[in-house]
Structures are given as structure tokens and as C-alpha cells.
Amino acid sequence: MSFEIPTISYNGVIRQITVGKEPNCVTVGGESCYPFYLFEGAMPHLPRIAMEVYDAPPEDWPQAALEPFADVVHDPAAWAQKCVGSYGAEMIALQLASTDPNAQDTPAEKAVEVTKKVAAAINVPLIVWGSGNLEKDKEVLRMISERCAEETLLLGPVEEGSYKALGAASLAYQHTIAASTPIDVNLAKQLNILLGNLGVPDDRIIIDPTVGALGYGLEFCYSVMERDRMAALTQEDERLQFPIVCNLGKEVWKIKETRLSEEEAPLLGDPLKRGVLLEAMTALLFLLAGGDIVIMRHPDAIQLVRGLMNELMGEGV
Amino acid sequence: MALTGIQIYKLLPKTNCGECGVPTCLAFAMNLAAGKAELSACPYVTEDAKAELTEASAPPIRVVEIGAGTKKLKIGGETVLFRHEKTFVNAPGIAVLVTDEMGNEEVAGRIDRFKRLEYERIGLTLRADLVAIKSVSGDAGRFEALISKAKNETDAGIILMTEDPCVMETGLKVCGDRRPLIYAATRENIEGMATLTKKYKCPLVVKGKDLDEVAELTKKLTDDGLKDLVIDSGARSIRNAFEDQIVVRRGAIQKKYRPLGFPTIVLPCEMTDDLMQETLIASVFVAKYGGIILLSDLQGHSLFPLLLARMNIYTDPQRPMATSPGIYEIGGPNEDSPVLVTCNFSLTYFIVSGEIEASRVPAWLLVADTEGLSVLTAWAAGKFVGDAVGISLKKCGIMEKVRHKKVIIPGYAAAISGDLEEELGDWEVMVGPRDAAHIPAYLKEWSA
Numbered sequence A: 001m002s003f004e005i006p007t008i009s010y011n012g013v014i015r016q017i018t019v020g021k022e023p024n025c026v027t028v029g030g031e032s033c034y035p036f037y038l039f040e041g042a043m044p045h046l047p048r049i050a051m052e053v054y055d056a057p058p059e060d061w062p063q064a065a066l067e068p069f070a071d072v073v074h075d076p077a078a079w080a081q082k083c084v085g086s087y088g089a090e091m092i093a094l095q096l097a098s099t100d101p102n103a104q105d106t107p108a109e110k111a112v113e114v115t116k117k118v119a120a121a122i123n124v125p126l127i128v129w130g131s132g133n134l135e136k137d138k139e140v141l142r143m144i145s146e147r148c149a150e151e152t153l154l155l156g157p158v159e160e161g162s163y164k165a166l167g168a169a170s171l172a173y174q175h176t177i178a179a180s181t182p183i184d185v186n187l188a189k190q191l192n193i194l195l196g197n198l199g200v201p202d203d204r205i206i207i208d209p210t211v212g213a214l215g216y217g218l219e220f221c222y223s224v225m226e227r228d229r230m231a232a233l234t235q236e237d238e239r240l241q242f243p244i245v246c247n248l249g250k251e252v253w254k255i256k257e258t259r260l261s262e263e264e265a266p267l268l269g270d271p272l273k274r275g276v277l278l279e280a281m282t283a284l285l286f287l288l289a290g291g292d293i294v295i296m297r298h299p300d301a302i303q304l305v306r307g308l309m310n311e312l313m314g315e316g317v
Numbered sequence B: 001m002a003l004t005g006i007q008i009y010k011l012l013p014k015t016n017c018g019e020c021g022v023p024t025c026l027a028f029a030m031n032l033a034a035g036k037a038e039l040s041a042c043p044y045v046t047e048d049a050k051a052e053l054t055e056a057s058a059p060p061i062r063v064v065e066i067g068a069g070t071k072k073l074k075i076g077g078e079t080v081l082f083r084h085e086k087t088f089v090n091a092p093g094i095a096v097l098v099t100d101e102m103g104n105e106e107v108a109g110r111i112d113r114f115k116r117l118e119y120e121r122i123g124l125t126l127r128a129d130l131v132a133i134k135s136v137s138g139d140a141g142r143f144e145a146l147i148s149k150a151k152n153e154t155d156a157g158i159i160l161m162t163e164d165p166c167v168m169e170t171g172l173k174v175c176g177d178r179r180p181l182i183y184a185a186t187r188e189n190i191e192g193m194a195t196l197t198k199k200y201k202c203p204l205v206v207k208g209k210d211l212d213e214v215a216e217l218t219k220k221l222t223d224d225g226l227k228d229l230v231i232d233s234g235a236r237s238i239r240n241a242f243e244d245q246i247v248v249r250r251g252a253i254q255k256k257y258r259p260l261g262f263p264t265i266v267l268p269c270e271m272t273d274d275l276m277q278e279t280l281i282a283s284v285f286v287a288k289y290g291g292i293i294l295l296s297d298l299q300g301h302s303l304f305p306l307l308l309a310r311m312n313i314y315t316d317p318q319r320p321m322a323t324s325p326g327i328y329e330i331g332g333p334n335e336d337s338p339v340l341v342t343c344n345f346s347l348t349y350f351i352v353s354g355e356i357e358a359s360r361v362p363a364w365l366l367v368a369d370t371e372g373l374s375v376l377t378a379w380a381a382g383k384f385v386g387d388a389v390g391i392s393l394k395k396c397g398i399m400e401k402v403r404h405k406k407v408i409i410p411g412y413a414a415a416i417s418g419d420l421e422e423e424l425g426d427w428e429v430m431v432g433p434r435d436a437a438h439i440p441a442y443l444k445e446w447s448a
């Protein structure tokens, strides 16, 4: 260039966090620049896409999302195997939705059992995600943490109200924690400080900023993630220098526009392609804002995002 | 970037005559720097100083207008790198391509979808903005025919695509009055294109093989008096195009590097053959600084997500879009109609009122003041709680408008029902469905 490209002086680096156990672990993080700004820093690890598996057959999924898994929804282990075998999943995210007291209220023992089965069926790292019910998550995730000690899981969501119980468990059994706060830079930072004070090592924390779908609050999450990264990379904010996980599949596939048929909404085109693009675009925008792990649902959406991520890394499809 | 008060002061007459309304030139300069005064208030600034000050106070990225009338599109004018620093102001124009090598049906289909695919959301109409017409054959007659068709059938902004100035002029004769965007001036045809641009007073795309060449060409054109330029960096790999967008934006904003101080055009239609992938690429450039995004085709399932992405990225991050609180009558309700309550986050209001309308059950909707927060967010922030919602219900006058004593609250706000009942006395609080999509079924069952 005949003029000097204005660069940014980064003074921080995102920590590298390894999830899962040898030899099937993956490392995320390590960025020394904004997402995909490879001309002025490095992204040593490509962001990862984790595929969702549910602990009970989903009842309210749109047809487009259900179809690829119709043969395995009754068996989480087979489901997980299909994700890895047929779709090349690099990580599995087991969503314990049925443990929610407002859903089936599946007992913690049962959740442990499912987790063990799924873990045994795959050779990629396992993320285990609670229902979001604070009290139940404390019980369920804590028991999983103890009884699946040999698995080295990524456990979430760990919130302000549950961090003591769950942080201690991570400490004792070497699991990684998804520290979850509602779309706020200061809250994210605060929870990471609390986890640090509890003694949770820095190489076992991943930030969950809480996300909303495209058209349903995405803009707030996008900006909070950008601000997280800005603080971590340019303002030496040491308590924000962690990778970010976005649990977005379940947000996208619950919005109305992933459910309408072509007859109901002729201007919205093909329901399958529409759902796939809504999910892929939500994921891609979060990757551009700083996501390191995105939890997704539809194989076609995953395929699209993977292709684009490779292009952004300059590696072609 | 912008000049400081002291820098401005040096350019003023320094006579302290006071005619501008403040006692000294320095005070006036300070006001100018702070955007609190207009340069025209001083009758004595020299022409040279005026030119320098106007130049210095111009936005780092020029605002370029394409099209005429109500469908005029404004791009550029951005002042930040990240939306949370202020806001992104002029959303990228979305364009669809038609060429003179496409069959009639294909062209008609694209134009038809361009016109039809329109979505109401949060009180706004979301749609594509421009039709790009490309001469592939080089035949001026075919180009002319295609342009006439697009011009007659839509009132859209137009991009004319050919690197041959003669063919371009044929096109400009047809639609020059629409202020189309001329695509493109290159090193080879720059003189011809510059002449046309002046003659027809249209904006012009400058296409280089890289940004160095672009900067060289824009300099040449601005020296020649042309200002309404748009940049095509020439990159067609996603990686390079992404990088170029960032360099252009940073160059303009951080360095105020004038040769790159223009909006850009990106061409996902030349980056892949797959519409799904193409649309996803387009979303990258919605986030990262595209000024115009040219697509090969528009389908409902591809355009809708892209328009949502554009709306999300370009909303003002400083304040959520809010609806005025109060009672809304939907479908002509009477004294036996149901009463529903929601928050005043625009997105929520439009979703909920849309569903009530779809149910065809006339109803009263009370929009409570939650300062633009969604139901759950407002609940968590203590703004959609029993006493607050109760007070709004009592104050808004709805209690005199209906004979029954029932109010429906959002399913996600079930937790407030006890407090709300207490606040309302003899009213019954009914917990509605969580998802607004289930409101029609719920209302059809409802009885006073």
C-alpha cells in the first residue's frame, strides 16, 4: 500500500483452553487479534462447531431440524455417533433440556447415565449443558461432574447463583466451565473474577455471554461480544481473556420464522433453506464478533459455516 | 480527523468583531469544533479558509446517493469501526443482478422477486434496494432493452454495469434521470467514464486490481472534480475482500485518508455459485463495512435472513427501539373483549400485536412502559413486575372499558401473577402462552 494500513495495538491475548481428554481433545482460543483479522495477528485455532444432542426426543422442533435426526432422537448415544460419523462433528453438546422442572423433570441420576453413554459413544470432546433452571442445574451438573470425573467435560451454564457449587466441582474433577452471564461485559468479568477467587484455574474457564437469534436480540449479544474482545485484546482486561461459547442452535430453531410452512408464509421461501440460513447467519455473525465455540443444530447450516470459516482463514473450502 | 478549536481559530479573521454572536473568534472556533455553530455565521471568513474548513469537517467517508425520488439510497457516512462506539448509520444497499445473457423468464423472475419480497418488521419495511443491469454481450441494444424493462417495472435504484463507455452511454441515455450508479471506471477506461459521470451527474464506482490502484484512480478523479465515488477493491476471494473492507474503513476513519474515504461495493455474486453460500458471504459484509452488496438472486429464504442481519447490525445500540406505552385497540374490541398486557420493546410489541391481529379476535393490548426492554429482560430488571404492571393497568383506563375483570399476561412472566393479583384487587390474572405464536389458539378459546 502506498499508505500505511492503520493497525491496532493489541496488548492482550486470549487464553488457550483445551477441552476434553487426550487424545480426543480440542484447543480453542489463543487469538492475538480481532476475529479473522489475520493481517495483524494470529488465530492459532480455528473456532469449533459443536453439534447438539438432546437427552430426550425433542417435542417441538420444526420438521426441517428434526428430519436429519429422526432415526436417532430416541437414543442420545446413537444421535451423538451420527453427528460424529455422518456429519464430522468436532464436539458434541449434550443438552439436558428434559431435566428442567418445567419439562419432564428428569432426575439427576438419569442425566448422569445419559452423559456416560454419550461420552462412551464418541471420540470427540463433550459439552454438557443444563436446562437453565438454576437449582436443578446445581444438582444435575454437580452430580455429573463427580460421577463423570474421568471425562473432562465442558459444563454449562455456570451462573452467579451456581458458581460456588459448580466451580468447586470443576476444581476437584478437572472439568472446564462455561461461565454464563446475561449479555453484559461487566457481569462476565465479575463472574470470572469470582471463579478465580474460588481457585478455578484460568485454563478452565470459557465465557458464555448468552445469545439470542438473528432478529431476536442478536444485535445486543454481537456488540457485547465485540466489547469483550476489545477489552481483552486492547485494554489488557485480563479477566476477559477467555474464549467464548455461543449456545445458539436452540435459540434459532425456536423462533417463529423457522416454523412457518411455505403456505403460511409464501414470502419466506423454502422452510428448510430458510431455517438453515437463519442458523448459519446467526452463527457466522457471532464468529465475527468473537465466538470460539458455536453450538449448532442443522448439518447443512454447519456445513455452510465451516466452509465460510475456512474461506475467512484463507484456506479455501 | 476533525479539526480542533485552535486549528480552526488559525483560519478565522481574528478580529473579534462579534458578529457571529459570540464575543471572540476563539470562542466561535470552539463552538465550531464542538458542532455548536455554523461556519456561515461569520461573514468574514475567506474563501480559502472556507474551503479548508469544509473539507476538514466533511465526514471521513463520503455520503453517496443513488437513485431518485422516494427510493433514493444513501450509503457511506460512517464514523466508527464498531457499532457500539456510536452506531452504523447508512445500511448497505442490497442489489440483485440481471444480465443481457439471461433468458427473459429468468430476468422477469428476478425483477418480480425484487418487487415482491418485502417484509414488515418493527414498523419498518425491509426490502432489497437496487437492480444491477450488466451488459455481458457488449450489445448496446440489448443493454438498452433490459434497462428499459427494469426502469418501467420498478422504481428501484439502478446500477449500470459495463466497462465500455459507449455501451454505458446508451444506458445512461435511458435511465440517467434516475441517477444510476455507474460501474465501473478502471485504469483502462477512466477518461471515458469520467466524462460520462460529469455529463450525467451520476455516482461512479472505481474498480482497481487492488487498493493501491483504487487510491490512485480516486485521486485522479477527485482532482478532476468528481466526488461521488464508490470503491470496488477488485478482490473476489472472501479472505481478501474481508481484509480490504477493513483497510478501507480504517484508512478513512483512523487516518482520514481521503483517497479511500468512500463507501464500497462488494460482489458476493462473483465469489461463489451457490446462493446459500453467497447470502452468507453477504452477511459478512453487512457486519464488515459493505456499502452495496450485489447478489446473483433473491429468494424469500435467502433475502429475509440477510435483511434481518442488516437491520440488527444497523440499529442504534445506545437505545432499544421502543413503542409508546398505552392501550392499543386491535380489531375493534368492545367491553367483552380480552385484555392482554405486554412490554414496550418494539420487537415484542410488533410480534404480539401481529399475532393478536392474526387471531381475528378483537382485543385490548396494554403496552406497559418497560423502557424498551423485552418481557424477560424487563422482569429481570424489575420493570415488568406485579406492582408496576398493576399500576399501569389501573392508570390507563382499561378497567372502565371492559365489563369483565380478567387480564392475560405473557407466559414468561408467570412469576408476577401473584403480586399482580394483589395489586389489582378483584381482577383475575391469567397466564397466557410463552410464545406469541400460540396467542391465536389461546384467544380463540378465551371467554370473558
Ligand code: B12
Pocket: A181, A182, A183, A184, A187, A210, A211, A212, A213, A216, A217, A218, A220, A221, A251, B320, B321, B340, B341, B342, B343, B345, B347, B348, B351, B352, B372, B373, B374, B375, B376, B377, B378, B379, B380, B381, B408, B409, B410, B411, B412, B432, B433, B434, B435, B436, B437, B439
Ligand atoms: C437482548 C437481551 C438483552 C438486551 C435488552 C434487549 C431489550 N430491548 O430488551 C440487554 C443487553 C440490554 C439485556 C440486559 C439485561 N438482561 Co437480557 N436478554 C436479552 C435476550 C438475549 C433476548 C431478549 C429478546 O430480545 N427477546 C425477544 C422478545 C421478542 O421476547 P419477549 O419480549 O419475551 O416476547 C416474547 C414472549 O414473551 C411473548 N410475549 C410477549 N408479550 C406477551 C404478552 C402476552 C399476553 C403473551 C401471551 C405473550 C407475550 O411473545 C414474544 C415472542 O414470542 C434474552 C435471552 C434470550 N435468548 O431470550 C436475555 C435475558 C432476557 N436477559 C436477562 C437478564 C438477567 C438481563 C439483565 C438483568 C442482566 C443485568 N443484570 O444487567 C439486563 C437487564 C437490563 C437492565 N438492567 O437495564 C435474562 C433474564 C433471566 C430471567 N429468566 O430472569 C435473559 C433470559 C438471559 C439469560 N438467560 O440469563 N438483555
Ligand code: SF4
Pocket: B012, B013, B014, B015, B016, B017, B018, B019, B020, B021, B022, B023, B024, B025, B028, B041, B042, B043, B044, B045
Ligand atoms: S464574526 Fe467572524 S470575525 Fe467576527 S468574531 Fe465571529 S469569527 Fe471572528
